[in-house]
Amino acid sequence: MHLDEFLKVVGEFGPYQKRQYVLVCLVSSYAAVVIFSLVFFSVAPEHHCTIPAAYKELSQKFYGKNVSEEKIYNMSIPWVEGKNGIFERSSCFLISLKNYENNSSIGNATIPLNTSVADAFEQKFSVDNQTFEACPEGRTYSQKTYASTIVSEFDLKCENEWQISFSKSMLFIGKLVGDLLSGMVCDRFGRRPTFLVSMFLSLVVGVLLALSPVMAVYTTALFILGFLNPFYYLSVFTLGLEFTGAGKRNITGFVLHIFFGVGTFYVVLFAYFIRNWRHLALAMFSPCFLFGIYWFLLPESFRWLLSRGRTEEAKKVLNKVVEVNKAEVEEGLVASLLDGIEKPSKTTTDTATALDMVRTWRRAVFTLNICFNWLVNAMVYYGLSLNVESLGGSLYLNFILMGAIEIPAYGSLVLIIDRLGRRKTLFFYMVTAGVACIVSGVLPYELHWLIITTAVVGKMCISASFGVIYLLTPECYPTTMRIVALGTASAFGRVGSALAPQVILLQEIMTSLPFIFIGVMSITAGILSLFFPETVRRKLPQNTAEFDELLRSPIFRTEKHELDKDSSNELLDLKKDPRREKSDVSI
CATH class of the missing domain: 1.20.1250.20 (MFS general substrate transporter like domains)
Structure with missing residues (x-):
């Protein structure tokens, strides 16, 4: 059994x-x-490079002491094309300060009508080829959604x-x-x-x-x-x-x-x-x-x-x-x-x-x-x-x-x-x-x-x-x-x-x-x-x-496997007389 x-x-x-x-x-x-x-x-969480003090000082130089955070980001963080073809701020790089140090003035750039010198400076360096650098002071992570991960x-x-x-x-x-x-x-x-x-x-x-x-x-x-x-x-x-x-x-x-x-x-x-x-x-x-x-x-x-x-x-x-x-x-x-x-x-x-x-x-x-x-x-x-x-x-x-x-x-x-x-x-x-x-x-x-x-x-x-x-x-x-x-x-x-x-x-x-x-x-x-x-x-x-x-069973033929007739009879016999003669038993 x-x-x-x-x-x-x-x-x-x-x-x-x-x-x-x-x-x-x-x-x-x-x-x-x-x-x-x-x-x-x-x-x-949402994150970006931590903005070093030098970038903030540079932004204040062109926009004044009350410069907005958005302006600081524009001069510090480049825009890159995301995986889905949508442009977004880079979360891994900053615009290198060398871009600004080597171009302390706007030079021969044409300033559009009703555009300030500071805005023209920002536009010039947002479209020209720029050099980037990895976040020198690590990254800042938003705690708006997640307190800590x-x-x-x-x-x-x-x-x-x-x-x-x-x-x-x-x-x-x-x-x-x-x-x-x-x-x-x-x-x-x-x-x-x-x-x-x-x-x-x-x-x-x-x-x-x-x-x-x-x-x-x-x-x-x-x-x-x-x-x-x-x-x-x-x-x-x-x-x-x-x-x-x-x-x-x-x-x-x-x-x-x-x-x-x-x-x-x-x-x-x-x-x-x-x-x-x-x-x-x-x-x-x-x-x-x-x-x-x-x-x-x-x-x-x-x-x-x-x-x-x-x-x-x-x-x-x-x-x-x-x-x-x-x-x-x-x-x-x-x-x-x-x-x-x-x-x-x-x-x-x-x-x-x-x-x-x-x-x-x-x-x-x-x-x-x-x-x-x-x-x-x-x-x-x-x-x-x-x-x-x-x-x-x-x-x-x-x-x-x-x-x-x-x-x-x-x-x-x-x-x-x-x-x-x-x-x-x-x-x-x-x-x-x-x-x-x-x-x-x-x-x-x-x-x-x-x-x-x-x-x-x-x-x-x-x-x-x-x-x-x-x-x-x-x-x-x-x-x-x-x-x-x-x-x-x-x-x-x-x-x-x-x-x-x-x-x-x-x-x-x-x-x-x-x-x-x-x-x-x-x-x-x-x-x-x-x-x-x-x-x-x-x-x-x-x-x-x-x-x-x-x-060794057939692979491409499904067989139904039921308890055979002898096994079924054995179950009935066991209900009637469990102390009958020993039979082969598997575990």
């Missing part, structure tokens, strides 16, 4: 699983807080702007390292202790980030937060999946991602009222201590306990499932189930590694395709999510739209994923996301509303595809390899996440190039997803033999 068949008897997603899943979903929302709070930490506090614009994208990339590089290690740690020490320890450390590092005295400390704290993220998120995601029966796995997976989107509302709510980034960081990370109550509420995965040979502990959890779900089964069902499970040998309790994912050519090709899809999904998802500021308009409204669209994205999955299957659904959403990104990139700036609309459509589709790949991956790999596989694939996703802030820099070559690039990558990954095996209504593979059998 398979554990999925046992859950079909006692409840695939009964009251017990629902209670645990509420706890898991709260963790999913917190994971979004860690990532998307960066948008508001690093928002750039890392950009204004650490002066991160112009020549220092690279530090913003670098710090974001370091968060995802930390997630990359964490993904590579979290699988082995979770499989070695268990889902529950891994979650609790990593969550406590996240609280400590989050407070450290809020108190960062310099950019180096801030960036280091982001790296550590990224490193810890997979330990608590992947552990509870896998735990929630392993508590659920095969018939409900899609719903539970989507609920997790919906709560990830809900986490963005938490971020924007606090960010709207807290405009100081340090205070905002404390508001984001301090509530993490509340997860300490999970010590008393969150149980260990019974699948993991059985895979490690800890039968007595698994028995307690399974009995609790039967009790809370109020399943009408004969006494001794759990004992009968466990009696049929042989105690795992040392070989079966050894922790799997990423090498086991590529030991055969079928595994290697499949794993490479999975990892590429994760990389592209993450690059497109975070490329859109972390750069909402570049869309223009209200940052808060854009952020809400980008977060809210994830709810219908995952809602649509519930309606179609079992009908179309994992593979076709993934193909549809990734190709549509790619087309939307390309269209958003090539539209003229005058169609601003359409640019935002297509970007939101792209975010909806890539969010949905992320939900599919997150569900498909653990469904394909066996229990002994599942969280290692999820961690490894997620690590490639972090490579894509780390690349996302750098890909946006392609706009320096051509404004639409970043969106065209991620769009083409999304379409390519969507086409390759057609080569995945279909897992809809399949049992979770428990060992490498079942995994290899799955990879």
